[in-house]
Amino acid sequence: MSWLTSIGRWLDARLQVGETILDVARHAVPRNTASWWYVFGSATAVLMVLQFATGVLLALVYVPSAAEAWQSLQALNNQIAFGWFLRAIHGWGSNFMLAMLLIHMAQVFLFGAYKYPRELTWIAGVALLLLTLGMAFTGQIMRFDTDAYWGLGIGASMVARVPFLGSWLVGLLLGGPIVAGQTLSRFFTFHVFVVPGLLIAAVLVHVFLVLKLGINEWPMPGRLVSRKTYLARYQRQVHEDGVPFIPDAFERDFLFGGLVILAVLVCAAVFGPFGPAERPDPALIDTVPKPDIFFLWLYAALALLPAKLETPLILIAPIAGIAVLFLLPFIAGTGEKSWKRRPVAVLLVVFLAAGFAALTWLGRRPPWSPSMTAWSGAALPRELLDGRTPLEVQGGLVFQNKQCRNCHALGGTGGKRGPPLDDVAVYLTKDQLIRQVLQGSGEMPAYGTHLRPAEVAALVAYMETLHPAGQPRARVSAASAIPGP
Amino acid sequence: MDVKQHPRPTTLPSAPPLESGPLPPVPRRGFLLRLGLGVSALAGVLASVPVLGYLLSPLRGTSARAWVRLGPVSDFPIGETRLTTFQNPFHGAWDGPTAGVPCYVRRAASDRFQIFAVNCTHLGCPVRWFPESGLFMCPCHGGVYYEDGGRASGPPPRGLFEYQWQVRRDELWVRGGALPTLATPA
Numbered sequence: 001m002s003w004l005t006s007i008g009r010w011l012d013a014r015l016q017v018g019e020t021i022l023d024v025a026r027h028a029v030p031r032n033t034a035s036w037w038y039v040f041g042s043a044t045a046v047l048m049v050l051q052f053a054t055g056v057l058l059a060l061v062y063v064p065s066a067a068e069a070w071q072s073l074q075a076l077n078n079q080i081a082f083g084w085f086l087r088a089i090h091g092w093g094s095n096f097m098l099a100m101l102l103i104h105m106a107q108v109f110l111f112g113a114y115k116y117p118r119e120l121t122w123i124a125g126v127a128l129l130l131l132t133l134g135m136a137f138t139g140q141i142m143r144f145d146t147d148a149y150w151g152l153g154i155g156a157s158m159v160a161r162v163p164f165l166g167s168w169l170v171g172l173l174l175g176g177p178i179v180a181g182q183t184l185s186r187f188f189t190f191h192v193f194v195v196p197g198l199l200i201a202a203v204l205v206h207v208f209l210v211l212k213l214g215i216n217e218w219p220m221p222g223r224l225v226s227r228k229t230y231l232a233r234y235q236r237q238v239h240e241d242g243v244p245f246i247p248d249a250f251e252r253d254f255l256f257g258g259l260v261i262l263a264v265l266v267c268a269a270v271f272g273p274f275g276p277a278e279r280p281d282p283a284l285i286d287t288v289p290k291p292d293i294f295f296l297w298l299y300a301a302l303a304l305l306p307a308k309l310e311t312p313l314i315l316i317a318p319i320a321g322i323a324v325l326f327l328l329p330f331i332a333g334t335g336e337k338s339w340k341r342r343p344v345a346v347l348l349v350v351f352l353a354a355g356f357a358a359l360t361w362l363g364r365r366p367p368w369s370p371s372m373t374a375w376s377g378a379a380l381p382r383e384l385l386d387g388r389t390p391l392e393v394q395g396g397l398v399f400q401n402k403q404c405r406n407c408h409a410l411g412g413t414g415g416k417r418g419p420p421l422d423d424v425a426v427y428l429t430k431d432q433l434i435r436q437v438l439q440g441s442g443e444m445p446a447y448g449t450h451l452r453p454a455e456v457a458a459l460v461a462y463m464e465t466l467h468p469a470g471q472p473r474a475r476v477s478a479a480s481a482i483p484g485p
Numbered sequence: 486m487d488v489k490q491h492p493r494p495t496t497l498p499s500a501p502p503l504e505s506g507p508l509p510p511v512p513r514r515g516f517l518l519r520l521g522l523g524v525s526a527l528a529g530v531l532a533s534v535p536v537l538g539y540l541l542s543p544l545r546g547t548s549a550r551a552w553v554r555l556g557p558v559s560d561f562p563i564g565e566t567r568l569t570t571f572q573n574p575f576h577g578a579w580d581g582p583t584a585g586v587p588c589y590v591r592r593a594a595s596d597r598f599q600i601f602a603v604n605c606t607h608l609g610c611p612v613r614w615f616p617e618s619g620l621f622m623c624p625c626h627g628g629v630y631y632e633d634g635g636r637a638s639g640p641p642p643r644g645l646f647e648y649q650w651q652v653r654r655d656e657l658w659v660r661g662g663a664l665p666t667l668a669t670p671a
Binding site for chain 2: 065066067068070149150153154156157158160161162166167168170171172174175176177178179180181182183279280281282283285286287288289299302303305307310311366368369370372375401402403404406417440442443444445446447449450
């Protein structure tokens, strides 16, 4: 190996960085930071490098043209050797990277690492979060299928709500007045050139600051951060109880990074690549556009927000949220670091995590969307047709043919947009049923113009049979009619 | 490396003295630097004009619309709503399938049409027409519209976007070219 040493010496005589690299590698860190809780930042960086590498490999085949992108994706999936695997690594890698980034952010937040003197590190980190979300959004569009096409329309509809500038922002986002070839080129430029360049710059700043200011020491409850005393105390801790970064702290980062890559590879091999879905043909109307998993929370939030609050919330909430993130070190830059003495911080993380998780879960099987095929695909259960008169059976047919089943479930199947109607006769009288069907209310449209009187009679007759056996139907309390079977 | 030394000048023609007093000496040392700054600034300004024009070029076409032939009026029976597609009049050579623009044509009477955009007015997802119940339903967030395009329920803030239409010699024409949004409602 002496020839290797000679080459190394030849290079170092000219580059003169060997000393610096060794110093950085062996620099002392507080002993208690050689911990498994500190591995998530480097894991995020490792995943970013994986994404860069697989992205470059995919770009050798992918064609960023609206006319050909979908076919190049099919070629990657089916014709290029291991093309499907590379697509799978890139897709799963992006999910893992965002998850790891959020875990890293939560850990940094709970350990108070954003406090003095690491405010700029946190700010660079927030920039990295936004840039990574930008990569996720533009990356979805690279998989140019119907979801991407309609996702672009949704993005355009959102920016159109900005007052005064709306139409211009739509034009700049789409590269023209409509989703077309220029749109994909523009998103490709952002995904491949602009945002990765900014990412690299922000990562360099972020890592430089971590090395320069020292890794955040394990927070001790009761030890308050004060601008006057912190730096001296930290230096003392590093001197008295420090360990060399490599190998003592690095070994855990190294191992975890390897495990994370393995996890991505396993997911890629077992679950395969994401899509593409159908061709990005707008004429394919029968599609249910959905974003990738990391934006499902937004998809759910936009469905559940009250309609009048929607525009102000879309415009103000992101800006306010991002501002709070950037300004956090100036709001709470000193004081307690340990989560054990910061109940608000812990509650905030728990609340936000639970909120995002709940919204994402709802977004997977959205209950607010009509089930577009229930009226023709979900048969009425046998027990809800047995023993009915011919008129009532006709009513059941009307119930299906008029797409009621798209929003209302019967026997457990059907849409969830409206309430299930298995027991509707128990809480709505006949007159109330007639009124509801003809006029609608709130979230239900009026059917009066599309139901003939005979159809209304049959439908209501059928719905009057929808009650549990033995339980009487609803009736007007003033009436003296005997409740039916 | 040492700084290049300028050769000392020999003799300069002396300027005639001003009536109001002696001239301040012309500083030669920073001259090239300041000249360089000025030239670079000029180059920057001259370059930025076409670059800005390039970046803002998508905005020039945002209000352009053109008439496109949809088909003979007999293709659209009275009282029915039909899905049809027309080519974006400004489509580019590499738009591929995205050059097609779908729309719903409703013929309310023999001489009255409504041409709806498929984009839901909430956030742009494609709405689906159900002739049995006379409703358009959106799969994304549950918006519903009536047969005449009016808003029935859900998050949409208004009824369906409508394209302008014309009947020319028994043929139906539509005026299209842009994505309908709340800011640009076709």
